[in-house]
Amino acid sequence: MKKYTYTTISLTIMLCLSLLLIGCGVNENKSRLHLDRGVDFIYQARHEQALAELEKAVKYNPRSAEAHYYRAACKRNLKNVEGALEDYKKAIELNPEYADAYFNIASIYDYLQDRKTACFYYLKAEALGRPNTNEYTRWCK
Numbered sequence: 284m285k286k287y288t289y290t291t292i293s294l295t296i297m298l299c300l301s302l303l304l305i306g307c308g309v310n311e312n313k314s315r316l317h318l319d320r321g322v323d324f325i326y327q328a329r330h331e332q333a334l335a336e337l338e339k340a341v342k343y344n345p346r347s348a349e350a351h352y353y354r355a356a357c358k359r360n361l362k363n364v365e366g367a368l369e370d371y372k373k374a375i376e377l378n379p380e381y382a383d384a385y386f387n388i389a390s391i392y393d394y395l396q397d398r399k400t401a402c403f404y405y406l407k408a409e410a411l412g413r414p415n416t417n418e419y420t421r422w423c424k
Contacts, residue, residue, distance in 0.1 A: 311347075314340045321333045351371075352370070389405040393405075
């Protein structure tokens with residue numbers, strides 16, 4: 284029977300933990316793959332499948348504003364307004380210049396008939412250069 288030293292066991296445990304942590308880290312390539320699949324499913328109106336792919340995209344790269352943005356769009360299509368708002372706001376947190384995220388938040392608040400909040404986000408989207416926003420902000424000024 285082979286005897287293992289404390290050092291050998293410690294090194295083995297550290298190696299296993301390192302490999303585990305590496306496997307759980309950011310993987311932009313996998314995130315992009317799932318993001319692209321998710322967006323394709325959104326355009327095919329296959330929203331449940333899109334959401335599953337976009338969940339993976341966020342899992343592999345939680346710092347991807349784009350993944351959060353499209354997951355928000357998918358949640359909105361599935362009538363999960365609160366989840367959509369949360370993800371749009373996360374997209375803005377990650378990329379404060381994301382004009383389309385501001386616009387989509389505004390449109391949700393507009394739908395909810397919260398004009399004051401909608402105006403705040405519409406005006407922000409307009410200030411960031413989102414095209415055709417003036418049609419929505421004309422009643423805000």
